[in-house]
Amino acid sequence: MSQYQAVKGTRDIFPEEGAQWKHVESAVHRMASLYGFSEVRTPVxxxxxxxxxxxxxxxxxxGKEMFTFQPDPAGRSLTLRPEMTAGVMRAALQRNLLSQAPVHKLYYISELFRKERPQAGRQRQFTQFGAELLGASSPAAVAEVVTFMMQVFETLGLSGLRLRINTLGDLEDRARYREALREYFRPYEAELDDSSRERLEKNPLRILDSKNPALREMIAGAPRLFDYVKAEGVEEFERVLRFLDDRGIGYDVDHLLVRGLDYYCHTAFEVTSxxxxxxxxxxxxxxxxxxSKELGGKEMPAVGFAVGMERLLIAMEKQGLFATLNPRGPMVYVVVQQSELADHGMEVAFRLRRSGISTEIDLAGRSxxxxxxxxxxxxAAYALFIGQSEFETGRYxxxxxxTSEQTTLEIGAIIDILRETSVEESQRG
RNA sequence: GUGAUUGUAGCUCAGUUGGUUAGAGCGCCAGGUUGUGGCCCUGGAGGUCGGGGGUUCGAGUCCCCUCAUUCACCCCA
Structure with missing residues (x-):
């Protein structure tokens, strides 16, 4: 083993796996363009x-997961992005995007960093693809974003997914609900686990998605967020659900679903595999x-999602969705009989490549x-032999x-055959 | 941050109650075919047994420390 190894929570991707990434990434790009989302890239x-x-x-x-550093002792503190939404919103405000057009549909595939203990499906450097729809958050906008996401899963062939959805109401609704929750849980304070007790003051909503089975019954009896959402919020939520019904997207309304990030309001959703x-x-x-307002901008409706690429890849691998992903070899491998012919071999190889034929040749002087x-x-689909007589006659x-069939032809004829095969292969996909 | 788990060849793993030069399969390289792959046969290269310390005549095997891995908790994608 080498003296150095990849940093905890990071990993290398070698060509075999790289093909899987490429496959998924191109599905994302394709779907984004179908749905009219354009790519955005922001600083790391x-x-x-x-x-x-x-x-x-x-x-x-x-609170505890950011990679924060300060390159200049007198300068400002910097942080490796732990998620994309804040950065994209910052970029949109900085550029004043909404003055150019009222609605923007952006998507990304980007690396993120969180200082957590690694485990299955969790790394310190990981990748998300996601979309941010800025300037609208109507039920139609929400449905657009959810449909985009679900259709990526669908084209990739993923099954066994569950979409859960909930409404968190607006800020006011949540403030009232928070108080109601505190009132409800306070009598049980002694029975709560440590983290839940801490959340009681800081953010009681998060007690709801505790996995602690001991609290399950207590949580089940808690007041429902839904009952604190104003009528218009409920109505909007129902319209979102109707949109999903119309598209044939299955979901479960989960009144306990509370997303961990502060900026979410109204509709929130999560997909599990x-x-x-x-x-x-x-x-x-x-x-x-x-x-937007929190970051000092104007009021700006927005809705988005993020999908963990590594988790997506793991799920696809488990379901055998990469089985048919055979990497295609070069069209032709140029074989030279002796090292004196190597230069001529290179010449032939470059000529083939210039003709659009993928070509490989030995670079190590091997037998x-x-x-x-x-x-x-x-x-490789073909081997092209160059020996002394071939070199002299120009017929290879x-x-x-x-099939192991072999013929002797001039370079022009060879190029014609290989080109034709290339076209057939690319048509086959 | 907490708990548990596992570290032997490039990969997957054997290694018996501590006892000779640490093994297998796959992969890699070469030869069998001095101008032709896959299959087969033969040979070869490749290991500070994660690292450090200790016990012992003797440690891959036992003890301690340390580093790393993996899984789970917390939380999230």
């Missing part, structure tokens, strides 16, 4: 206050109408047998490595 780090403001100072992310372990949330999101083994390992041996 931001001023620390942005996250403290945006995500909320009492959240776990800000039965193919995952304890960390089974594969995606989540909701409305965050208040975030012919080794070259052939390599061609086979790479799954072309061997089909699947």
């Amino acid at each position: 780090f931001e001023y620390t206050e942005l996250f403290q403001r945006g995500i909320g100072a009492t959240t776990d992310i800000v 039965e193919a995952l372990g304890a960390q089974d949330a594969i995606g989540g999101g909701g409305r965050y109408d208040g975030l 012919m047998k080794a070259q052939m083994r390599e061609a086979n390992r790479l799954r 041996g072309l061997k089909n490595l699947v």
Whole structure:
């Protein structure tokens, strides 16, 4: 083992797995363009206050999971982004996007950083793809975002998903509900676990999604957030549900679903996969109408979601969705008989490549047998032989490595054959 | 941050109550075929047994410390 290894919670992706990433990423890009979302890229780090403001100072992310550093002792504190929404919102406000057009639909595939203890489906550097719809958060806007997300899962062939959805009401609703919850739980204070007791003051809503079975009964008897949401909020929520019904998207209304980030309001949702372990949330999101103002901007309705790429990949692997993902080898492998012919081999290889034919050639001066083994390992479709006589006559041996048939042809004819095969292969997908 | 788990070859793993030069399969390299892959046969390279300390005549095996891994809690994607 080498002296150095990847930092805790980070990992390397080698070509085999890289093909899986590419497959998923291209599905995301394709779906984004179908739904009219454009890609946005923001810096990997931001001023620390942005996250403290945006995500909320009492959240776990800000409280204990951020990679924060200060490059200049006299300068400002910086933080590796632990999520994307705050940064995207900052960028939108900085550019004054909404003065250019009232609605913007953005998406991203980006790396994030959280200083948590790694476990299955959780790393310190991880990747999310997500969308932020800025300037609207109507039921139609919510449905647009949820549908986009669910359709990505669908095209990838993922099954065993569960979409849970809830409404958190507006700030006022939640303030009233928070008080009601405190009143409800206070008599039980002694029976609560440590973290729940702490939340009682800070953020009692989070007691609701505690996994502690001992609290289950107590939580079941708690007042419902839904009952504190104003009539218009309820009506909007019902319209969201109707939109989903119309699209044939199944969901469960879960009155206990409370998202961990402070900026969510009204509709919130989460998707879990039965193919995952304890960390089974594969995606989540909701409305965050208040975030813009929190960051010093104007009122701006907004709704978005984020999906964990690593978790998505794990779930897909578990369900065998990569089984058919065979990497295609080069069209042709140029084999030279002896090292004196290597230069000529390179010349032929470059000519083939210029003609649009994927070509490989030995760069290590290995024996012919080794070259052939390599061609086979790479799954090259053809081998092109260059020996002394071929060099002299300009007619090369072309061997089909699947059928083992071999012919002798001039380079022009070879290019024609290989090009035709390339076209057929790309049409097959 | 807490708990548990596991560290032996590139990978997956054997290694008996501590006892010779630490093994297998796969992979890799070479030869069998001095101009031709896959299958087969033969050979080869590759290991500070995670690291440090201790017990012992002797430690991959026992003890302590440490680092790392994995899973779970918390929370999230």
